[in-house]
Amino acid sequence: MRMTNLAPALLAGGLLVAMPVSVVLAYDGTTCKAPGNCWEPKPGFPEKVEGSKYDPKHDAKEIAKQQTSIQGMEERNKKRVAYFKKSGKWVYEVDKIPTE
């Protein structure tokens, strides 16, 4: 894993002039901030997109919908399994599961 950026070394050696800029600066995936964290912005792109022209502006309510849905499914499944274990009968419609 190459932890250092080659650009300063190449600059010092005066090689930058002879090489296309993209080769030196472009994101090639081998310069890592930490193990397993090697992303870099591409030339001309920001480190963070928030507030930039590429800000996805995600709606927090929309983004929360999947987790709410999963919690609902897990709760309904628990009721189905609990009744099945108790009675030996499978009732899928949760509102039809006998309470007694």
Place this chain on the structure above:
Amino acid sequence: MRKLLNSVSVLSVMLAAQMSLSSSRAEDKLEALAKSEDNWAMQGKNYSANHYSTLTLINTDNVKKLRPAWSFSTGLLSGHEGSPLVVDGKMYIHTSFPNNTFALSLDDPTRILWQDKPKQNAAARAVACCDIVNRGLAYWPGDGVTPSLIVKTLLDGNVVALNADTGATVWKIENSDFKVGSTLTVAPHVYKNIVLIGSSGAELGVRGYMTAYDVRTGEQKWRAYATGPDSDVLIGDDFNKANPQYGQKGLGTATWEGDAWKIGGGTNWGWFAYDPGTNLVYYGSGNPAPWNETMRPGDNKWTMTIWGRDLDTGQAKFGYQKTPHDEWDFAGINFMMLSEQKDKDGKERKLLTHPDRNGIVYTLDRTDGTLISADKIDDTVNVFKKVDIKTGLPVRDPEYGTRMDHLGKDICPSAMGYHNQGLDSYDPTKELFFLGVNHICMDWEPFMLPYRAGQFFVGATLNMFPGPKGDRQKGEGLGQIKAYNAITGKFKWEKMERFAVWGGTAATAGNIVFYGTLDGFIKARHSETGELLWKFKLPSGVIGHPIVYQHKGVEYLAIMYGVGGWPGVGLVFDLQDPTAGLGAVGAFKQLANYTQMGGGVMVFSLDGKGPYDDVNVGEYTAGATSIIWQSPKN
């Protein structure tokens, strides 16, 4: 609750560790069943998922004599993926949406023993990215208390266990909610008493998760997400201990900006494998969402990752991310195939091999995730220069990356990958993997779009076309089939195909590799040389894999026909715009000139020998009060 779960997990890990110390391991019933050549009891054939049959009755000398023995239409169109199962003299057949199931007797397959026809909300179809396919059934042999079961997934997100003898529903639970774009196309995988269910929907921003259920009751045992906090991803204390350079703690959020991981993809809808020795289940997580890379800075862990998880607790022992910060939709879900081979230093290794969408075929030590080899599936791969074995990092060629306000051109592989969902095979005697390969490249330009739960969240326009070795003018030469050695990295043979070899392969000790093609053939090649020995024209193209089994002394070869899946979306939904179908319509514009939709199973044997050699078998008998049939005379 989480605290309780964790303490239970720790206990289970300790118990599992103790158990693995004991020298003898009791083989479970399903594992034993899968070893009989009379059965094909799971997708992948066995826990190692090697798709290899030791049968030799059909071999290179007589394969030319293969003829159809019988066939069955499922009554449905669209893509028919996966394969039937064969257990205890019965064949179990699944279909595309609405995911019907049929049980047939191998002695008299004309009589449908039972059928299950789920009522599903048709709206689920609208959120399926890539045709209304399903990859198959799972079987569990019963334990004396609970009967033997057929477990299936429904596109609408339910998982159902049916009594394997009667077809009656034993349990049915909700795994995925199509209203938020989450569907199921993955085949359930049963190991011991646990059924594993993946997830689909990264094209709709679905955050992926893998769930384990008790096969007897449908009770949830664990659920592991592909992104987010370590407690959600089930990252344990010793995670990646052998390879800390892969990354360890906190990366499921640290490699994302803000909350983007909550709609981060990483669904897993491919194939799994299991090693009872390590008690680890192996699978790959899919692509991050959206396809527009600029909208999600960071490595986007743990999408695109090869996982080794404890079957009982779900705790991840290792995770190796193949494609950090995906820019091409190289959904990392492809098959995992286990083998035992000597590495280059002569050390006997327990391995897993995995040909990825990104054009690299990876082989890892399956006990700790150490990378053994990472070879290009074809020398025309250009997105990566190579994969550094020591660091595990792919060296990207920035020329072939994607980004906003830029049209990337001639990128290889395309988003369809150089390998997709096909379930291939491994011949342990030859130490060769038989890979059904795609040869498709692309142009790609992303665009900005908002996330709305339940709506597509792709954000890229693609043009796809044959790779450099195909015919770009004609639109043909989109596939290859290759025999590969994972240690030497050499291809013993390679052959071009008209279309992508999408469905996978099966290998036998008869020195044959079988596979179906999108233009509607089942083919047999010599597994040593790749020479084409036999083919038969099926009613429709193939996107599933062949199976081989023996019944009453006769070796049979079975395969599903019914074109569709991603390559078939143009044909199935009658699309013309080359960029429609996520770019697949243009790439497969020639497909409709070779095949139309279908849906069914064809079964072959030498000289077509089969259950109806005695013409009286299956006949109506006047005055009989019940169906009478005779066993064929052997």
